[in-house]
Amino acid sequence: MTAVLDKPEAPAAAPVRRRRKRPTAGAVIVYTAAIALAVVWLLPLLWALSTSLKTETEASLGQDIHWIPRDWSLEGYRTLFERGDHLVWMVNSTVVSSIVTVLTLTLCVLAAYGFSRFDFPGKKIVFAVIIAGLMVPGEALIVPLFDIVNALNLSNTYWGLALPQTVPPVMVFILKRFFDAVPRDYEEAAKIDGAGHLRVLWSVILPLSGPILAAVGIFTFIGSWNNFLWPLLVATDPSMMTLPVGLGVVTGGYGLLYAQNMAAAILGALPLLIVFLVFQKQIVKGVAGVGLK
């Protein structure tokens, strides 16, 4: 799958360049250096993987450093599953990130559509208030936000973990900008056929917005999955912790069980690495879009 992804980037320029310059010494050096660099960059993850496949004895400090386990073992993974908490955190993270993603998409799509297609009293003010929100750093609000969530009796609940993460003004902007660029002709036709506003949004606008919805959804999901500070505050009960918090607060405290720790790290990294592999194209494009506009 991934090999195909390179095509769109430089369809015209690359062949021209390649014909002009045959593989020169320079190119060989660049390729070697780039691949060496990439391998170095992967080393920490490979080392964690290697350690997670050793026995606890072989992995412990004081043993000589070797990359290929002499005594291949899934001991680390097995004890991890026997403890069970890792699985609980994984479920919690999945639930919370899914709630955040679905709610964010719903709320932001509706709001963006409202701003893009309607004129209503107070629109400018409401919009300005949301613009101002772009500059408010969430981290500086944790203290009062914690107090609010506490007052609502939502600590150690999925809603308490998820709800405060569902109001990113940025996403409203991105979607509004996209909707603004969608031609209105289709909607006019649908309206003449008697479709209501929600119907138009659902069956005319959204089908045209696939890529942008995917991008917003993926970034929201990753952001929420990797959020650390907020879940750290709200989920104090180990059974309600998300994966990053559980791994950081509980597993990080195991100390000397390195094979098990690295197994936890690998399993902790896996879900999003898979998401990244599957959605590599959208993610790369999404990040690139930040700088290109």
Added chain:
Amino acid sequence: MTVHTEAPAAAPAAAERPPRVPAPRRRSWTGLWFVLPFFAAYALFLIWPTFLGLYYSFTDKSLTGRTPSWIGLDNWAEALGDERAWNALGNTAVFTLYSTPPLVVLSIVFALMVNRARRAGWFLRLAIFAPYVIPVSVVTIIWTWIYQPDGGILNHYLEVLGVQSPDAPTIWLQDEHRAMWAVVITTVWWTIGFNFLLYLAALQTIPQDVYEASAIDGANWWRQLWSITLPLLKRTTALVIVLQLIASLRIFDQMYLMTSGGPNRATEVAIHYIYIAGFEGYRIGYASALSYVLFVLIMIVSIVQFRLFSRKEA
């Protein structure tokens, strides 16, 4: 967070639209119903805490639940004279100073290399960006182990290379002067993928004929780098630096997990001290005042960013 820069483009476009497309919209309340669900949640979880925090900063509100009373500017006065708060802010600045240059320079180098080595592009992108999607605690579990003074893999290879002797292993996270560097190295490894992709995308928008024309004029690779590539990357660099400043002011996770702010508070950063004051010291009022100081700093950087990038687009 990262997409602020796109926002300004929307406003002028939307403003110009009505004259061209005969406005089918009448002023009615309908649109408000679409905006309302988001705005209600936004009001509860963003606007309200913003004002609540300001109010708390003038009270002695506590996490223990005793009735708060109005104490005027006491929290603010205390914050200004609080050495630990200044130390935390100083550490935040030090982190910014240490981490920004490598995150800019290395990501340019990486992007230049990957841009040349296009046929291996997908693998290189994967390797360099992959750490960015990994949860912070996975990153810190792995790196804390890499940094183990005795038996950690980093010191092992330093010994193999002859940089250090096995009898005197380098102390990384437990050393007052080296801990911040250790956290910075980890952070660079973890987050550089984002900047790298920004630069790579920018590089790929530079038309090849610019290079070809300058090659005909006899410019070599080095010359092209300095007089074509880097000047054209200026805007991306400005963006990367501003995003980096904002991210650095909000730094917390890595320090909390790797060093707990130590040793001797050498890596205690702003958010960490707010966390300590509010959630370990139970002083919501005081922590709110501290938060507001940070709030204002981030706001200033954000406004600079907003102006910098909306002007270029206009």
